[in-house]
Amino acid sequence: MSRYISTRGETPPQSFADVLLTGLAPDGGLFLPEAWPQIGADEVVGFATKPYAAVAQSVLRRFVGDSFTDAELAADISAAYAGFDDPAVAPLSQIGNGFYLLELFHGPTLAFKDIALQILGRLFARALKKRGGRATVVAATSGDTGSAAIAALGGLENVALFVLHPKGRVSEVQRLQMTTSPHANVHNIALEGTFDDAQAIVKSLFADTEFARKTSLTAVNSINFARIAAQAVYYFTATAQLGAAPTFVVPTGNFGDVFAGEAAMRMGLAIEKLVVATNANDIMAKALNEGTYAAGMAQPTLSPSMDIQVASNFERALFEASDRNTAWIRDAMSVFAREKKLMLPEKVRAALSARYAAYACGDDRTLAAIAALYQIDGRLIDPHTAVALAAAEEVRAVAKGPVVVLSTAHPAKFGDAVRRATGVEPALPPQLKGLYEGVERVSVLGHDLALVRDFILGRSAAHGH
Ligand SMILES: *Cc1c(COP(=O)(O)O)cnc(C)c1O
Numbered sequence: 001m002s003r004y005i006s007t008r009g010e011t012p013p014q015s016f017a018d019v020l021l022t023g024l025a026p027d028g029g030l031f032l033p034e035a036w037p038q039i040g041a042d043e044v045v046g047f048a049t050k051p052y053a054a055v056a057q058s059v060l061r062r063f064v065g066d067s068f069t070d071a072e073l074a075a076d077i078s079a080a081y082a083g084f085d086d087p088a089v090a091p092l093s094q095i096g097n098g099f100y101l102l103e104l105f106h107g108p109t110l111a112f113k114d115i116a117l118q119i120l121g122r123l124f125a126r127a128l129k130k131r132g133g134r135a136t137v138v139a140a141t142s143g144d145t146g147s148a149a150i151a152a153l154g155g156l157e158n159v160a161l162f163v164l165h166p167k168g169r170v171s172e173v174q175r176l177q178m179t180t181s182p183h184a185n186v187h188n189i190a191l192e193g194t195f196d197d198a199q200a201i202v203k204s205l206f207a208d209t210e211f212a213r214k215t216s217l218t219a220v221n222s223i224n225f226a227r228i229a230a231q232a233v234y235y236f237t238a239t240a241q242l243g244a245a246p247t248f249v250v251p252t253g254n255f256g257d258v259f260a261g262e263a264a265m266r267m268g269l270a271i272e273k274l275v276v277a278t279n280a281n282d283i284m285a286k287a288l289n290e291g292t293y294a295a296g297m298a299q300p301t302l303s304p305s306m307d308i309q310v311a312s313n314f315e316r317a318l319f320e321a322s323d324r325n326t327a328w329i330r331d332a333m334s335v336f337a338r339e340k341k342l343m344l345p346e347k348v349r350a351a352l353s354a355r356y357a358a359y360a361c362g363d364d365r366t367l368a369a370i371a372a373l374y375q376i377d378g379r380l381i382d383p384h385t386a387v388a389l390a391a392a393e394e395v396r397a398v399a400k401g402p403v404v405v406l407s408t409a410h411p412a413k414f415g416d417a418v419r420r421a422t423g424v425e426p427a428l429p430p431q432l433k434g435l436y437e438g439v440e441r442v443s444v445l446g447h448d449l450a451l452v453r454d455f456i457l458g459r460s461a462a463h464g465h
Helices: 016-022 041-047 052-064 070-082 113-131 144-153 172-179 195-207 209-215 225-242 256-266 283-290 314-321 326-339 346-355 363-377 383-396 411-422 449-462
Strands: 004-006 031-033 092-096 099-103 135-140 159-166 186-191 247-251 273-278 292-294 341-343 356-360 403-407 443-445
Touching: 004 016, 016 113, 016 225, 031 225, 031 314, 041 052, 041 225, 052 070, 052 225, 070 113, 092 225, 092 363, 099 225, 099 383, 113 144, 113 159, 113 225, 135 144, 135 195, 135 449, 144 159, 144 172, 144 186, 159 172, 159 195, 159 449, 172 411, 186 195, 186 449, 195 209, 195 449, 209 449, 225 256, 247 256, 247 383, 256 273, 256 314, 273 283, 273 383, 283 292, 283 356, 314 326, 314 346, 326 341, 346 356, 356 383, 363 383, 363 411, 383 403, 383 411, 443 449
Parallel strands: 099 403, 135 159, 159 186, 186 443, 247 273, 247 403, 273 356
Antiparallel strands: 004 031, 092 099, 292 341
16 A cells, blocks of 8 residues: 655645645645555666566556556656657766766656656556546746656646746756747746745645535645656665765755655665755755755845755655654644744754755856866756766765766756856757747736735636636
8 A cells, every 4th residue: 555644744645646736735635655665686687687667557556555556656757758869868978087977867858757747647647547636736946847847737627727837047058958848738927026926825725625625636746756766876876876875966956856766765775864055045955054944035146946945855855864754844834834943853853964965156156167067078968967066076075885966957957157167058858859940938926925826816717727
């Protein structure tokens, strides 16, 4: 039985399909499996020679329970990855002695979010069809989730998608990828303020039970557990291919991708350490290194998809680090909501330190990391990958086993930063051709909950929701 419980302990256990279609738990918490499914070391060894889709099937079937049959899951996985421009889906590429990039940007929107969302969109359509319902998906994005959600859900029947991005705080390519979608079910909102403001509005919409019921509201950002499950897969493929327990260095914003690494560890995968790499928005580095989780104002950097102060998925890590103490989580999250600050108890800190290390790096070092790798082997990387590369340089000297940097976006998505670092303009891959000829559709809204709510209700009504 695969059942899911909430980190806040006040939601009855749910099926995978329920979790997929609701996103956030009704008690405000995040869903996690009641018990982590296990994958033995022998099976992991076998993953080394299997295609990515086959490993994804082995991992995901343990999470879906009876929500989808093996055949349904296999069909959706194979369709999800058919469109990737590298048959390995998430290829490992060597950049030094025992030093690798795990390339996660070969999907339709050139960021790692495609890996989970291409499956999620398909499973979502399937689950809705089985239930005969409609859904309103609302996503706050720091840039890449928006376009990946649009690529996954654009044109689906029975789904209206609303994407809120912080106005003027995403790259030009990111904005165009979202706003030039031709699909009538896609609604872009450029919200005044920061990503954290947008995320706070989305959270308030979910807390409005009347609104949530009326619109069949759901979320596809990394609070949706299905994304974490799909992202755990590449930790398995990379570790199997290396044949040794790696240190993974993960460019981190909302803590979703790095928590997928914790999920893989809890399923039995041998990982040496998970390194959280942040830009100047270093709340996670401070929380892990100093034990104080305190949110400030998000500041714009060259790695905008990580310009986040409140890392939603950290709640999942805290839940596990506290031995699933739901009473403490409820209390801790209300303290944090009220005071924007939380002191981590020593026991929780120790549990986190056993698994995670953390480093922060500013824009100067981000640019230097892009330039340094370009000089060594002529390779261009995007600024998010560069933040992780800078952190990896700190851990390489002491790391046991291979070091793997998660490369989360294609350099062409962040051409300005790459040009500043190297003087070279990354070539536009085929996925971005024609982007500048598209017609933009976007509504600019003030940072106001009622405005956003009414906008969504108005547009949903127009769709017959
Ligand atoms: C979203 C994103 C990240 C951060 O991932 P989280 O799961 O939010 O920690 C890093 N790099 C890129 C390119 C992204 O789009």
